[in-house]
Amino acid sequence: MIGPRTGHIGDERLSAWLSGDLPAAAAAAVRAHVAGCQLCQTSAEALRTMVDLAASLPAPDPPLTLWARIETALDDRDETHERDETRPPPVVAPARAASEARPASGGAASLPLPGSPPHHRLVWASCSGALVGAAAALAVVLGGPGRAERLHPADHRRQAAETGAHAIAAAAPTPAGAEVAEVPDPLLAEAEIEVNRAAAAYERAIDRLRSLLAQQQDGWKAEERARTADRLARLDEAIVHSRAALRRDPGNGDRADVLFSAYRRKIDFLAEAVHRGAPASGEALP
Amino acid sequence: MFAAAHRPARSSRDEVDERRLIEDFRQNAAGSREAVYHAYRRRVFALVCRIAGPGDAEEVSQEAFIRIFRGLPRFRGDSALSTWIYRLAVNAAISHRARRDRHARVQLEAVDEDIALAFTQAPQDGDAVLRARLERGLARLPVGYRTVLVLHDVEGLEHEEIAEILQCHVGTSKSQLHKARARLREVLSADGITASDVERGRSNGRREESDREPKSEQ
Numbered sequence: 001m002i003g004p005r006t007g008h009i010g011d012e013r014l015s016a017w018l019s020g021d022l023p024a025a026a027a028a029a030v031r032a033h034v035a036g037c038q039l040c041q042t043s044a045e046a047l048r049t050m051v052d053l054a055a056s057l058p059a060p061d062p063p064l065t066l067w068a069r070i071e072t073a074l075d076d077r078d079e080t081h082e083r084d085e086t087r088p089p090p091v092v093a094p095a096r097a098a099s100e101a102r103p104a105s106g107g108a109a110s111l112p113l114p115g116s117p118p119h120h121r122l123v124w125a126s127c128s129g130a131l132v133g134a135a136a137a138l139a140v141v142l143g144g145p146g147r148a149e150r151l152h153p154a155d156h157r158r159q160a161a162e163t164g165a166h167a168i169a170a171a172a173p174t175p176a177g178a179e180v181a182e183v184p185d186p187l188l189a190e191a192e193i194e195v196n197r198a199a200a201a202y203e204r205a206i207d208r209l210r211s212l213l214a215q216q217q218d219g220w221k222a223e224e225r226a227r228t229a230d231r232l233a234r235l236d237e238a239i240v241h242s243r244a245a246l247r248r249d250p251g252n253g254d255r256a257d258v259l260f261s262a263y264r265r266k267i268d269f270l271a272e273a274v275h276r277g278a279p280a281s282g283e284a285l286p
Numbered sequence: 287m288f289a290a291a292h293r294p295a296r297s298s299r300d301e302v303d304e305r306r307l308i309e310d311f312r313q314n315a316a317g318s319r320e321a322v323y324h325a326y327r328r329r330v331f332a333l334v335c336r337i338a339g340p341g342d343a344e345e346v347s348q349e350a351f352i353r354i355f356r357g358l359p360r361f362r363g364d365s366a367l368s369t370w371i372y373r374l375a376v377n378a379a380i381s382h383r384a385r386r387d388r389h390a391r392v393q394l395e396a397v398d399e400d401i402a403l404a405f406t407q408a409p410q411d412g413d414a415v416l417r418a419r420l421e422r423g424l425a426r427l428p429v430g431y432r433t434v435l436v437l438h439d440v441e442g443l444e445h446e447e448i449a450e451i452l453q454c455h456v457g458t459s460k461s462q463l464h465k466a467r468a469r470l471r472e473v474l475s476a477d478g479i480t481a482s483d484v485e486r487g488r489s490n491g492r493r494e495e496s497d498r499e500p501k502s503e504q
Contacts, residue, residue: 011468021460047467050474053420054439056413062331063344067323070351074319077352268422275415 009033009040015047191251195259199243202263209270216274228273235266302326304367311358322358323351326368329441330375336424336436337379342386350378365450372443373451376433383429423473431466438463 009017009030016022017030034040217225242259249255302325310318330350335343353374361370424432424440437448438459445459452459 011471012464015464015467016460019460019464021464043471047471050420050471051439051467053416054424054435055442057417057421057440059328059332060335062327062347066327066331066344066347066351067320069344069348070323070355071319073348073352074355077356271418272415275418 008037009043011043011047014040014044018044018047018051188251195246195250195256198260199263202260202267205267206263206270209267209274212274213270231269232266235262235269238262239266302368308358308361308363308367319355322354326354326371327351329368330371333372333375333436333441334379336421336440337376337429337433338382339425342382346379346382347375349382350375353378366447369447369450372437372441372447373453376437376451380429380433419474423470426473427466427469431462431469434459434462435466435470439467 013022013030014034017027017034020027022030034044213228217228220228239259239262242255242262246252246255246259307318307322307325311322327347331343331347334346334350338346354371357370357374361367365373424436427435433452434448437443437451438445443451445456445463448459449456454462
């Protein structure tokens, strides 16, 4: 059915059409529309290209240590009684041990209290959902599709996890931090601590990306450097504004989303620039 | 309608004789466990990586293989071995995420590890930038959409098999896929990717493949 609002065909229906999942009459109607509609042709082509690209994504090699871990865990289990299969295996991973050894910082936000106001839950939800997903995505972005290269040996990763864990412990703001000075509500204080932690993680990623980029920028023309600086300034402005907005209404999940989205845009821009080795200025690709 | 050219045929990805693997395993032949591992490690890891995230992928893959080895003695062959393995891997990844998401507190140690993983050699070809953006887009999908899309469009499985893996109807798998693709396109557009970007990059990739010339402006 053609969308009543726009007069065009939505992506979901186009996708079904492209895959041959529409009944004959509906497929004919879509085909007829697409034949005469530039916008829908473009959408169909974009979908097609996107799916083809997905089909070309490589399968990364698992770390070399994975088999050893599995074997060890199996041998341990064979020696004990039958376990419930839904429970996680005994911890073998040093990475996890490192993070469990991390001292809990004072005033650390715990699970939301039952009956906590909805907007606090929203902040936590946006912190945990958006941030972890986005950071994982960042990892894949910069890791790129090179298989063996992308995956460090377990030692390196363990080290990175430990470094990260200690950095968090060191960087965690105290509960009496300046931003919470005027807020009497302890739940709001906790929400703000969570946001600060998430922001700190983004800031760390940004710092690392900036130093990678700085190394590459030596070979750039002055004009390219200026363009990049200008773009970064605008991205920073967005971060500052959204941070201020969140401060005015701490615990507001939508505003937290806006802030994290601004961070992600900056990371995306830096990641693209590092990836290409040149500013992502919108110039046509060769 | 979709160019099947790039999609790796399932059978050619790993030449696996499932019956032989199961036989050897049941007879406790030397190295049979490792043989099973090597036959499926890439598929399991790739799936887990995209569903549970690269930071947790090793741990979740370990969990998946433990379930596989514990279950293999009782495997009756009601489905193909690979289908059964995919199902265990998907379940391990999704339940891991569910356990993690139940904690309201941001799992920053996982985040940092992911970020640390990121700093490796940057890829050289232009198409890689688009692939990277696609991976990022995938990671931003809700996990249900992401799972179906990865199984169908990335791994190349048919809906019948996906329905077995996810224990749903074939019709559900299809409709979830189309919703997922629509959402992915939305996510990619929000990232500033337009159809022309994708087209440009795609024809770029094609040109590179045929000309084998290094990109001059990078």
